Amino acid sequence: MSTLDNTSLKLPKENLEAEDFLPLLGTDYVELYVGNAKQAAHYYMSAWGFQPLAYAGLETGLKDRVSYVIQQGKIRLILTSPLNSGGDINKHIDAHGDGVKAIALWVDDATKSYKETTSRGAQSYFEPRKEKDANGEVVFSGIHTYGETVHVFVERSNYKGVFLPGYKAWNPHYKPTDVGLKFIDHIVGNVGWNEMNKWCEFYAKVMGFAQLVSFDDKDISTEYTALMSKVMSNGNGRIKFPINEPAEGRKKSQIEEYIDFYNGSGVQHMALATDNIIETVTALRDRGIEFLTVPSSYYEDVLDRVGEIDEDLAPLKELGILIDKDEEGYLLQIFTKPILDRPTMFIEIIQRKGAKSFGKGNFKALFEAIEREQESRGTL
Numbered sequence: 001m002s003t004l005d006n007t008s009l010k011l012p013k014e015n016l017e018a019e020d021f022l023p024l025l026g027t028d029y030v031e032l033y034v035g036n037a038k039q040a041a042h043y044y045m046s047a048w049g050f051q052p053l054a055y056a057g058l059e060t061g062l063k064d065r066v067s068y069v070i071q072q073g074k075i076r077l078i079l080t081s082p083l084n085s086g087g088d089i090n091k092h093i094d095a096h097g098d099g100v101k102a103i104a105l106w107v108d109d110a111t112k113s114y115k116e117t118t119s120r121g122a123q124s125y126f127e128p129r130k131e132k133d134a135n136g137e138v139v140f141s142g143i144h145t146y147g148e149t150v151h152v153f154v155e156r157s158n159y160k161g162v163f164l165p166g167y168k169a170w171n172p173h174y175k176p177t178d179v180g181l182k183f184i185d186h187i188v189g190n191v192g193w194n195e196m197n198k199w200c201e202f203y204a205k206v207m208g209f210a211q212l213v214s215f216d217d218k219d220i221s222t223e224y225t226a227l228m229s230k231v232m233s234n235g236n237g238r239i240k241f242p243i244n245e246p247a248e249g250r251k252k253s254q255i256e257e258y259i260d261f262y263n264g265s266g267v268q269h270m271a272l273a274t275d276n277i278i279e280t281v282t283a284l285r286d287r288g289i290e291f292l293t294v295p296s297s298y299y300e301d302v303l304d305r306v307g308e309i310d311e312d313l314a315p316l317k318e319l320g321i322l323i324d325k326d327e328e329g330y331l332l333q334i335f336t337k338p339i340l341d342r343p344t345m346f347i348e349i350i351q352r353k354g355a356k357s358f359g360k361g362n363f364k365a366l367f368e369a370i371e372r373e374q375e376s377r378g379t380l
């Protein structure tokens, strides 16, 4: 079985010694509920370089919804829309706009994953169930997490088809070149006031994760935006879920703005890894993706802060790529503006050069850039 080329993390000794009751092989897929899956799929393909993989809808016997599956590197997205009125998908879109419904986790045993988590207090989304087609069998189960977001456990070792039972291969003429995205580095949840610890405890107790890092409002309160954040990681470090909550600042926290527009807790950003951020961001910018920008003064002293790096500074500055370091190395990262009309979800592009951290040294510059956007929306 292939493994993700994600780096493993140093976790506290207790977690190495204790048996992992929920071994996770990686992120299987992320499913977004969207108003118009056909057009969303086109956007993620044309702008983000995803490739068509699979399809389910009227042509495959579905009556009430349609799903397009697209892939780049190990990243798989499902874009799902309802085909009629009423129902859970419409309700989700009405409440939240387009957004992440499911973060699916690839496991060896979906039944055990369900039992281990529900017996520790997870709320069931659906019980283990088998689905089959000519290509084999998949076992699924699901639990709820923050807001209306869910985790689906996917056991696919007995499946040989292109994606999952019920889907047919999708092979349209249009296949834009990829932009070098490789895997999901982390997926961040925004939760409500004073809910961060509750959800970090959920990941610790129910899913056996450990806390990697914590940032409080002193680390990351700029003039206006304030938040607290803890990063939870599973035992092998392949799955990292930072959790943010709003904190009181001078004006409205970016997390509160998200919660207002999303109508509750949900996925704030996905960080997608590349091994050449200059090429990836150049391609994305050429295809119309808009990134947050920092003042050019950021680049005047950044190398004093991070030391020597392999890349030339000029293209990093020209693209607005941020640099940070930790004890183990450095990282390069950049953030899009919200990719939806509601100021909710955005995407981070990250290239790790040894660093295991999340860019704390960039928080001030980044959050000031976010505040400039909030200002332009009148939501501060």
Ligand code: TYF
Binding pocket: 186, 188, 227, 229, 242, 244, 254, 348, 358, 359, 366
């Ligand atoms: O995932 C992280 O922790 C970094 C930094 O609202 C970050 O990408 C944290 C909070 C936030 C935006 C970015």
Ligand code: FE
Binding pocket: 186, 188, 269, 271, 348, 358
């Ligand atoms: Fe991030």
